[in-house]
Amino acid sequence: MSPQNQRLQQIEEHLQAMMGVQVEFPFGPEPKVFKVAGKMFAWTAVKDGIPVMTVKASPGDVAFLIDEFQDITPGYHMNKRHWVTVRLNGQVEQGMLEDLATTSYTLVVRKLTKAKQKSLGFTE
DSSP states (O other): HHHHHHHHHHHHHHHHTTTOOOOOOHHSSSSSSEETTTTEEEEEEETEEEEEEEEEEHHHHHHHHHHHHHHHEETTTTTTTEEEEOOOSSSSHHHHHHHHHHHHHHHHHHHHHHHHHHHTTTTO
């Protein structure tokens, strides 16, 4: 397995390990969409031969991430103010990828009702 595909597998395992996550393929075999309580918080795919992950972020973080990292761009086919796409080619460290994924999940869960949050075991 190539290092890029290994990174994709690792981040997908991280995404799936979060409480209440469902994986769907609403657009065909790609992208793989990760949802919590029916709300998308991430998707992964291979774009131009490079695995990518698209996640939600706060608008301030989006601007910073795009300015600071060559391999982080505005969210592909998403609201460019709230989403980023990260190329999984090794430039962005695994720990940061996992932090971005966890932050995306948290942003989505925070908007759920308290009852839904509790049913997911979400506590802050």
